[in-house]
Amino acid sequence: MFGQRNGASSIEESGDMAEIMGLFVGNWPGGLATSSLAGILIQEMLGYNVSYNGPGGSTTHGMYAISGCRNPTATTAEERGCDAKVTYNHITMEMWEAYPSLWADLQKNKAMAPKALTSMGYDGKTSTYLLKSVQESVAESEGLPLEFYTSYNANWWKPWLYFDNTSSVNATRFLKKCSETQIFSDSLMRNYLAQTGDSAGVQIIDGAVVGSCPDEYFWRAPSCRNETFKCVIFFTGGAGWSVHLIMQQATAWNMPIAMAIANTWGDFAAMPVAHRSLFYWWEPDPTFLELAPVEVIFPPHDRVGHANGDLKTAPSTIRLTKGVSKDLLSLAPRVENFLVNMEISMAMINAIMLDQKNTGDSWDDVTCRWLQGNKATWESWLPDDTTCFAGFGLVDIESGELAMDRTVREGKRCQACPSGTFSERLVDSIGVTYICSACPLGTSQASGASLKCEPCDKGTYQDELGSQSCKRCPLGTYQDQEGQAQCIACPDGSSTLGLGSVAFTDCGCVEGRIDVAPAGLTCEVCSVGLTCPAMGTLESYETGVHPLGTKYLPIVDAGYYTTAAEPLKVYKCGKTWHCPGGVPDSCAGGRAGVPCAECPQGKTWSEGQCMECEAWRQILWGISVVGVFLFLTASYYLMTSKVTAKASVLFTTTCAFGMLVSLLQSVGIIGMMTVEWPVDLKGFFSYFQATQILLWSGVPLHHG
Numbered sequence: 205m206f207g208q209r210n211g212a213s214s215i216e217e218s219g220d221m222a223e224i225m226g227l228f229v230g231n232w233p234g235g236l237a238t239s240s241l242a243g244i245l246i247q248e249m250l251g252y253n254v255s256y257n258g259p260g261g262s263t264t265h266g267m268y269a270i271s272g273c274r275n276p277t278a279t280t281a282e283e284r285g286c287d288a289k290v291t292y293n294h295i296t297m298e299m300w301e302a303y304p305s306l307w308a309d310l311q312k313n314k315a316m317a318p319k320a321l322t323s324m325g326y327d328g329k330t331s332t333y334l335l336k337s338v339q340e341s342v343a344e345s346e347g348l349p350l351e352f353y354t355s356y357n358a359n360w361w362k363p364w365l366y367f368d369n370t371s372s373v374n375a376t377r378f379l380k381k382c383s384e385t386q387i388f389s390d391s392l393m394r395n396y397l398a399q400t401g402d403s404a405g406v407q408i409i410d411g412a413v414v415g416s417c418p419d420e421y422f423w424r425a426p427s428c429r430n431e432t433f434k435c436v437i438f439f440t441g442g443a444g445w446s447v448h449l450i451m452q453q454a455t456a457w458n459m460p461i462a463m464a465i466a467n468t469w470g471d472f473a474a475m476p477v478a479h480r481s482l483f484y485w486w487e488p489d490p491t492f493l494e495l496a497p498v499e500v501i502f503p504p505h506d507r508v509g510h511a512n513g514d515l516k517t518a519p520s521t522i523r524l525t526k527g528v529s530k531d532l533l534s535l536a537p538r539v540e541n542f543l544v545n546m547e548i549s550m551a552m553i554n555a556i557m558l559d560q561k562n563t564g565d566s567w568d569d570v571t572c573r574w575l576q577g578n579k580a581t582w583e584s585w586l587p588d589d590t591t592c593f594a595g596f597g598l599v600d601i602e603s604g605e606l607a608m609d610r611t612v613r614e615g616k617r618c619q620a621c622p623s624g625t626f627s628e629r630l631v632d633s634i635g636v637t638y639i640c641s642a643c644p645l646g647t648s649q650a651s652g653a654s655l656k657c658e659p660c661d662k663g664t665y666q667d668e669l670g671s672q673s674c675k676r677c678p679l680g681t682y683q684d685q686e687g688q689a690q691c692i693a694c695p696d697g698s699s700t701l702g703l704g705s706v707a708f709t710d711c712g713c714v715e716g717r718i719d720v721a722p723a724g725l726t727c728e729v730c731s732v733g734l735t736c737p738a739m740g741t742l743e744s745y746e747t748g749v750h751p752l753g754t755k756y757l758p759i760v761d762a763g764y765y766t767t768a769a770e771p772l773k774v775y776k777c778g779k780t781w782h783c784p785g786g787v788p789d790s791c792a793g794g795r796a797g798v799p800c801a802e803c804p805q806g807k808t809w810s811e812g813q814c815m816e817c818e819a820w821r822q823i824l825w826g827i828s829v830v831g832v833f834l835f836l837t838a839s840y841y842l843m844t845s846k847v848t849a850k851a852s853v854l855f856t857t858t859c860a861f862g863m864l865v866s867l868l869q870s871v872g873i874i875g876m877m878t879v880e881w882p883v884d885l886k887g888f889f890s891y892f893q894a895t896q897i898l899l900w901s902g903v904p905l906h907h908g
Contacts, residue, residue, distance in 0.1 A: 223536060225252045226293040228269035228276065231259035234488040234524075235266075237556045238297035238324065240567040242526075242546065244575065249586055250538055257293055264303055266296030270318040270529045271310045291316065291529040294536075295543065298488075299527035300328050321526040321540070325547035328522040330446060330486040332438070332453075336496035338480050342366045353502045356436065356459040358427040363460065364434045368479045370462045373437065375421040378475065380465045382417035386444030387465075390414065395513045396448055400455045402426055415451070421464055423451065428460035435462035440484035441472035449515045450484070453502060456516035488550060490557035534653060537596055537618065541587035552578075590637060592618035595627045595653035597640030606640045620653040624670040627655050642670035645689035659687030663704035676704035682711060697727030701739065712739030718758050720772070733764030733774035746771055748787045760785040765799035775799035 225246055229239040236259075243254040260266055260277050268276035270293050274285035299320065301307070311317045339350050346366075348355050356363045373379065386392055390412040397406050397413060405426065407416045415423045428435040438450060438461045447463060454461035461482070466472035473491050476483045482500065485492055502518040509517060526543045533540050552574075560570040575582055590610040592598060596618040598607035606625070607616050610632065621627045621640035626649055628641040643649050643657035648671045660666050660674035663682070667675075667689045677683050680698075681691035682705035694700060694711035698719075705711070713719045713727035719741040720728050730736035736758045744750040745758035746768070760766050763780035766773060766788040775798055777783035782800040784792050791800035793813035803814035 223252045224255055225295060225536065225539060226255050226257055226269075226291070228260060228266050228293040228296045229256055229258040230263065230266055230296065230298055231261050232298075233490050233557050233560070234298045234553060235259075236567045237553060237560070237571065238548065240571040241548075241556070241574070242295065242297055242543070244568070244571060245582060245585070246539055246542065250536075250542060252536060252539060255292075263296075263298075263300040264306055266299055266527055267303065267306060267310060267318065269293035270296050270527050271313070272316040272529070286313075286316075289315070291531055294529045294532045295539075296527045298324055298328075299525050301523045301525060302328075315530070317530050319528050319530060319532075321528055322544050323547070324524040324526065324553075326488065326524065326550040326553060328486065328488070328524050330484065330519055332450070332482050332500040332502075333476075333485045333492070333497040334482050334500065335476060335480070336498050338366060339498045351498050351501055353453070353457050353459065353500055356457065356461075356500075358434065358458050358460045362434075363436055364428070367436045367481055369433055370422055370435055370437055370464075372479060373464070373475075375419070375464070378467055378471045379421045380467050381420045382415055382423060382465075383420070384443075385465045386447045387415035387417065387423055387463075388412075389444075389448075392448040396451050399452055399514055399516075402455050404429065405451070405455070415447075422462045423447075423464075425451070425454035425459060425461040425463075427454075427458045428462065432462070434460045436460055437479060437481040438463045438483065439466055439472065439475040439479075439481055440464075441466045441469060445484050446519070449519060452515045457502075488553045488557065490554075490561045493554055493558045493561065533593060534595060534620075537593035538587045538589075541591065541593065542585055545585040545587065547585070552581075588634075589613075589617045591635065592627075592638040594629075594638055594655055595620060597621045597625070597627055597638050599640075608639055608641075610634065610637060622652050623650055623672045625649065625654075626657045627653070645669065646687040648672055648674045662686055663706040665689060665691050678703060680711075681705065682707060684708065695725050695727070698725055699738070712741075712756075714738055718742060718745065718772075728772075730758070731772065731774040733761050733766075733776065734772075735759050735761055742771070746788065760788065760790065765791070767798065 227239055227243050227246075229235060239256070243256060246252050247254045257269065258265065258277070260269065265276045268284055268286065270291070271286060272288045272291045274288050274292075275283055276293070278284045301320065307320075334350060342348050342350050348361060348363075348366075350356075350363070350366065355361055382388060393406050393413045393415055396415075397403065405416055405423070406413050408414075417423050422435070424432060424435055436459070438454075440447060440450070440463065442465070444465050447465070450461065450463055453459065454463075466475055472483075475481065476492060476495065476497075483492075483497075485497060503516075504518060505520045506514065506517040507520065509515075510520070526546065528540060528543065556570055556574050559565075559573065560567060563570070590598060590613045598610055598616050599605070599619045600607050601615050601617055609630070610616055613634075618638075625640040625642055627638045630637050630639050643666075645668070646666055647657035647659050648666055649657040650672050660683075662684055664674035664676055665683055665688050666673075677691035677700075679700055679702070680694050682694065682700060683691045684707050692708075694708075697717050698711045698713050700710050700712070708725075711725055713725070713736070715738045716730055716736055717727040717740075718730050718734070718736045720726050722743075737756050739752060739756040740750070740758040742758075744756070748757065750757040760774070760783075762785040763777050763783050764785060765775045765777050765783045768789045771788040777799045778801070782792055782795055784790055793809070794803065794807070795809075795814055796802060796804045803809050806817055807814040808817050809815075
């Protein structure tokens, strides 16, 4: 049923597997075993092509890998290349949560921040162990439970009787000198001295506090320091894994410990087999599995104490999780669901690792055997095809249409919700899933795999379900609210300048009408003599200023006149050049009256403008009037000499005055005719316009 893994070279060859999952492998037994286990199931049961990347020798490498770093095993930030925007590694297994500072730093990049999923099903831990054979033998013969730390108290028991003595160890061949290990760490030993007060267990060398090893290879606890034959051997490896913790525990609980550090990994693995001893170990790990080691139980972990350097209680367990890239859920939600469900017990992982150690087979072969023998276990990890995650929804496989329920589960699966829909949570008798629902009226969604639809912005609307975008409000309408299905029409006689208007104030009167309302919008038809562009208002007409510019400013046409008091009542002027138009109360040449019919009092019309009346002009006017009067009187007598004697003085004077008035009116009217008179006559005609001005009255044309 389960075949061999496909390497990166087989990705192009696999035509039926479009999706590629990058799995970064941890190069330790637990990481190799769980990576192979997950990879086989993802590939053969979920249908993804798995690319096995790495391996990395540390959990930190896996953390960098799922954060998008191009070279996660590099030692410097520049070489790691963590500025990538694409994730090639989506999964790392058995991630030890022992690096909180690094994890916090990786979370700062919100776009690529990795996620820790559920527990592996077992925790990682380090502790003190002894062989099961020793533990069972002593329990049977002495009734002493060596799996508890209290059984090593030298004041109560004699634990050295059940272990080999330090003299049985070829120290020069298999052990490191204390000076080559953490026993000579100044900071660790200073903390040991501060916590225990055991000054005899340390020494000062060149100002540094270091552990005291009289024979250069073993550090001995106070309870056996003076009687070395009573010491129980304790082996650790590396540079001295957990030496500072073991030293504090031995001193605090009066345990007769002689601690040494193995020279190599091979020496460390061989020491517990060659010598009855206590030893440092961690789980999960296959190194001592066949020996069935038993953990020595110390008081429960004191988090505060350990934080303050007091290490006499048991170390904390370390949570092991599945780490994934941030984009895995959107790329392959079924894979993430599978990983969430995947849970392995310590017994299961130990069985897989022990099988590999005993047979020497590849991890693929070993995990395949385990899968074939534990079908009920791994089948429970596989996701239900109709259990969709947020961003996805049910779809009918045959028709491709969206499904709104899973009453019938066969033939349905999950897919990313298309544009115009959103992923909506559905709770049914089976549990929780998601469906793709059409965006409601007044909303839209342009992106796929969305959790909600976005309300239409102001100035837009949507009157259809399942839309990918909103429509702009047409001319003559506006919308000042978000998430609306319709736009609001402007009042009668008004419109907008363009599409997508966002407020009532965007409405304005159409061309040929003017807004006369001080507040709101009331459009009236403009009278002849007024030019009213779109968006014109009475206020802008009166002030000559429009917020949108002069293009939208109502004006009085040339040859017409309006007053400031009644700016919408239009008068037609007798002469076009008297009324230049523009704003109300506009007359040419300083003229006044309605409609620009006269010069102001004390002025006279001369040379195309109203000018101040001069004394000589007034005298000349009087002389002219008298002269004309005398001329007419004389003419009357001369021309009617036969009847003159019969006329009285009063009658003669009256007739002469009437003729004078008629003459003045006639000459004045002639002067006002739309004829371009010679310049020399303009001054003459101006004298005779007084009567015309006095008699003339303007009549309003009409007001709409």
